[in-house]
Amino acid sequence: MTFTVAIVGRPNVGKSTLFNRLVRQRLALVDDTPGVTRDRREGEGKLFDLTFRLFDTAGFEDARDDSLEARMRRQSELAIEEADAVLMMFDARAGVTASDEVFAEQLRRSSKPVLLLANKCEARFAQDGLAEAFALGLGEPIPFSAEHAEGLDPLYDFLKEAIDVAAAAEEEPEEAEGEDAEDQSEPSALQLAIVGRPNVGKSTLINRLLEEERLLTGPEAGITRDSIAVDWVYKDRPIKLIDTAGMRRKARVEEKLEKLAVADGLRAVRFAHVVVLVLDAEQGLDKQDLTIASHTVEEGRALVVAVNKWDAVRDKDAAMAAVRDRLQRSLPQVKGIPVIAVSGLRGTNLDVLLDAVLSAYDLWNAKLATPDLNRWLADATAAHPPPSVSGRRIRLKYISQPKARPPTFIIFCSRPKDIPESYLRYLENALRTDFELPGTPLRFVLRKSKNPYA
Numbered sequence: 001m002t003f004t005v006a007i008v009g010r011p012n013v014g015k016s017t018l019f020n021r022l023v024r025q026r027l028a029l030v031d032d033t034p035g036v037t038r039d040r041r042e043g044e045g046k047l048f049d050l051t052f053r054l055f056d057t058a059g060f061e062d063a064r065d066d067s068l069e070a071r072m073r074r075q076s077e078l079a080i081e082e083a084d085a086v087l088m089m090f091d092a093r094a095g096v097t098a099s100d101e102v103f104a105e106q107l108r109r110s111s112k113p114v115l116l117l118a119n120k121c122e123a124r125f126a127q128d129g130l131a132e133a134f135a136l137g138l139g140e141p142i143p144f145s146a147e148h149a150e151g152l153d154p155l156y157d158f159l160k161e162a163i164d165v166a167a168a169a170e171e172e173p174e175e176a177e178g179e180d181a182e183d184q185s186e187p188s189a190l191q192l193a194i195v196g197r198p199n200v201g202k203s204t205l206i207n208r209l210l211e212e213e214r215l216l217t218g219p220e221a222g223i224t225r226d227s228i229a230v231d232w233v234y235k236d237r238p239i240k241l242i243d244t245a246g247m248r249r250k251a252r253v254e255e256k257l258e259k260l261a262v263a264d265g266l267r268a269v270r271f272a273h274v275v276v277l278v279l280d281a282e283q284g285l286d287k288q289d290l291t292i293a294s295h296t297v298e299e300g301r302a303l304v305v306a307v308n309k310w311d312a313v314r315d316k317d318a319a320m321a322a323v324r325d326r327l328q329r330s331l332p333q334v335k336g337i338p339v340i341a342v343s344g345l346r347g348t349n350l351d352v353l354l355d356a357v358l359s360a361y362d363l364w365n366a367k368l369a370t371p372d373l374n375r376w377l378a379d380a381t382a383a384h385p386p387p388s389v390s391g392r393r394i395r396l397k398y399i400s401q402p403k404a405r406p407p408t409f410i411i412f413c414s415r416p417k418d419i420p421e422s423y424l425r426y427l428e429n430a431l432r433t434d435f436e437l438p439g440t441p442l443r444f445v446l447r448k449s450k451n452p453y454a
Contacts, residue, residue, distance in 0.1 A: 005087060006082070008057050009090055041228055042231075047156050048156055055079040058075055060099060080106075087155070092129035101135075118141040121143040193272035195268070197247060197286075202246070209234075210230065227243065242272065248262075248288065273364065281308060281312065305338065307319070308342055363439065377399045380434075396411055407440065408443040409445070416447060
């Protein structure tokens with residue numbers, strides 16, 4: 001059984017600070033600006049000997065229209081529905097507000113165990129707010145400080161009791177003797193980051209894959225701020241989908257929050273296995289898209305390009321040709337990057353996109369045999385010998401692949417510093433063609449071969 005806990009409350013009461021403390025990582029963006037968190041973020045929470053699934057939610061605001069605040073509110077309500085227990089936080093320094101009262105009334109109607117945390121109680125003048133909280137009808141408020149880790153003992157007691165009660169309710173008879181209980185260890189999840197400029201449809205695409213409104217979407221650009229990871233399975237392959245904030249050109253990023261969001265997105269790329277770069281089909285491939293693609297390749301991640309909003313394009317052949325041509329001209333070092341036309345809104349071609357992702361992942365993990373590599377090196381250098389430098393010929397003697405993810409090759413040669421980039425590009429293209437490695441980044445390391453007579 002996986003026990004689930006949701007942290008809820010108004011904007012800027014310290015929910016993300018508590019989330020980061022319990023998952024023991026700085027996963028959620030934290031800032032003094034209200035409303036930093038918008039999507040529901042998940043993580044594995046730990047408190048002493050307890051382990052549980054943890055939700056960080058958007059700040060609750062009593063809005064019921066089609067506004068961004070109302071959509072954020074619905075995401076928080078979904079988190080409460082999925083949770084086994086709820087931690088409601090309020091700012092003890094600010095006291096109980098009308099929004100706290102509305103939220104408390106909603107929680108009282110649910111059957112979930114609720115713990116009321118009076119956060120920011122390290123301040124002396126927080127006592128009045130602590131006393132006001134009894135009127136919320138959620139039991140005794142716990143003096144708490146997410147920033148300074150005060151009040152964790154009563155939080156532990158609450159969670160321990162709630163987990164024990166849930167475990168007792170879920171307890172099943174032990175498996176009969178003689179039955180084979182196979183230990184089938186699950187493969188590690190494929191880390192799939194979805195990146196792109198603002199408002200190209202990244203969150204809509206993920207929602208369509210999940211077949212639920214898991215991520216906040218809307219016409220407003222820049223809704224997503226945190227990088228949100230969601231566990232999923234496709235064709236029996238566990239996948240961790242990571243939605244990221246839209247990345248604008250660096251010169252246009254001025255606000256601190258957007259800088260934090262972009263840095264979080266770049267971090268997601270760094271730890272991903274495969275990156276899907278989402279384009280707006282009507283805008284095509286622009287300079288910022290190429291910057292993101294280049295960064296992905298430099299990080300050594302497998303790259304797949306998804307041309308989204310394809311249903312809105314009139315001349316589809318011309319649009320696809322323009323994307324492929326510019327990609328070929330601007331990223332010649334990585335030939336064969338898959339380009340898939342999709343519609344996240346209508347769900348068009350998403351199976352083709354995911355099959356391309358799985359294929360890119362397999363290529364990214366490719367491991368080539370050393371004898372095959374050395375036969376290939378001999379043929380490649382015979383067809384096109386390395387240039388001579390100062391009248392002396394460079395000899396490439398041996399090649400091996402010490403690691404994959406991405407495929408990395410070591411070439412032992414007589415004068416590694418004198419081999420020009422153009423010749424390395426020739427070797428890379430030849431290797432990519434002969435061993436059928438389209439689109440995946442390849443890395444070469446040159447080392448001076450040892451003198452056997454030294």
